[in-house]
Amino acid sequence: MYDDVLFEQRLNEFKPEPLITPIETNAEVLEIPMVKEDSNNIDLAKANYLNVLDNEEIKKASEDLIREYGVGTCGPRAFYGTTDIHLExxxxxxxxxxxxxxxxxSYGFVAISSSIAAYCKKSDIIFVDEHANFPIHQGLIAAKSKVVKFAHNDPKDLKRKLLQVAENEKRKSRKFLIIEGISWATGKLCPLPDxxxxxxxxxxxxxxxxxxxFGVFGATGRGLTEYFSIDPTRIDMIFGTLEGAIGSIGGFCAGSNLTIEHQRLSxxxxxxxxxxxxxxxxxxxxSLELIGDKPKQLAELAKTFHQFLEECKFHVESHPEAPFKLITxxxxSDEIKIYQHCKENGVHFIHNDNGLMINLNINLLQEKDKLDRIYRVLKGASELIN
Incomplete structure (x- = not known):
């Protein structure tokens, strides 16, 4: 008891000098605007496909873990950074x-780029989709391999490029194929079996x-191998972020024992x-424990939403079952008109170089009034350009 009182006293008396001298500035403090969901605003910019971000069970489980383990390990996995929860x-x-x-x-971006760089070397040839995402491209840079791009989601063009390389190849090189399940650039589904x-x-x-x-396609959310009924062992590595359907941070890579053990070292x-x-x-x-039939529900919502957008005569790039809808x-300038109209009417989503990106949430299946309002606003936006 005495030690606790003494600790509190010394903690209150501890007033350390700043490590650096603060720089006085009159510069205006800029704030990043946030969409606060209420009766006037609907947030379709946030990636929360399975509606796990506000789940009370997940919040309670996280709180209990913080009380037991703290907020971070403060070290890499091989140096005091591994707990039984990581292994689980x-x-x-x-x-x-x-x-x-x-x-x-610990970060989805490096899970993708590091997994590639750990295996692909300068003497290898990597065949990659022309619309591959940024983390994949960073992995290619780190690997320093020869890169051959093929047309988006086109297995026939891949085969043509392979035959061209074989004709000009003086000595045999290891060859790798890197593909995305759902393209972030186009929202299109990869024809994995082909x-x-x-x-x-x-x-x-x-x-x-x-x-x-991951967490979206297939009856249980296992991804494209389940969706296409493909034996996962035919894939050398499956990797990605945990920041989409699962509602956390970080990334993962799965494969054979040898494949994963190599990454622990390199x-x-x-x-x-x-x-x-x-x-x-x-x-x-x-999230994995609670996933249940949520992937099926999301697929139904995605198809219904896709059909509505097409009926409004929007040009929808993304696959009907994709968890986000990409409109071009x-x-x-028409994209700006659509975006501004929806924003002014309280429906918020993303406008980037690829087009207009609308992230879905299965909770819309229960909130019919909110879904109907989204439909009304998007319908009004379509009438501005058609």
Missing amino acids: LEECLAKFLHMEESIVY FIEVAEEFKMRVFLEESYS GSGYIFSASLPTYLVKVVLK ATPK
Whole structure:
């Protein structure tokens, strides 16, 4: 009791000098505007496909973990950064994906780029989709391999490029194929069975990036291997972020025991980064536990929403079952008209170089009034350009 009082007293008396001298400035403080969901505003910019961000069970489980483990390990996985919760998640992910083993990174971006760089070397040839996402491109830069791009989601063009390389190849090189389950740039679904057929014909290693198909596609959310009824062991690596459907932070990679063990020794993002905070690990575990039939519900909402957009004569790039809808318009000024009209009427989503991106949430199935309002506003926006 005395020690506690003394500790509190010394803590209150501790007034350290600042490490640096604060710089006085009259510059205006800029704030990033946030959309606060209320009766006037609907947030379709946030990626919360399975509505796990506000789940009370997940919040309580995370709070309990913080009280027991703290907010972070303050060290890489190999240096005081691994807890039993990390190992539990890796075992759970491997079992969920029907792979031998998995590895968890503290940041989704480096999970993708580090996984590529850990295996692909300067003497290798990597075949990659022309619309591959930024983390994949960073992995290619780190790997320093020869890169060959093929037309978006086109297995036939991949085969043509492979034959061209074979004709000009003086010595045999290892070949890798990197594809995205759902393209972040276009929202289109990868024709995985056709790509695997080509890859197996040419004896290529296949890396599948599943940031926007993991937790969404397939009856239980296992991704494209479940959606297409493909044996996951035909894929060398499945990797992606945990920041889409699962509602946490971090990334994962799953594959054979040998594949994952190699990353523990050479995955830069794994070796040099502090491990994923334990309470965020628990978010993933709890989300997977509660996933149930949510992927099926989301697929139905996505198809209904897609059909509505097409009836409004929007040009929808994304796949009918994609968890986000990507709308493009010509001229580009029409995209601004749509965006501004919806914003003024309290429906908020993303406008970027790819087009207008609307993130879905299965909770809209229960909130009919909110969904009807979204439909009314989008219908009004379509009438401005058609």
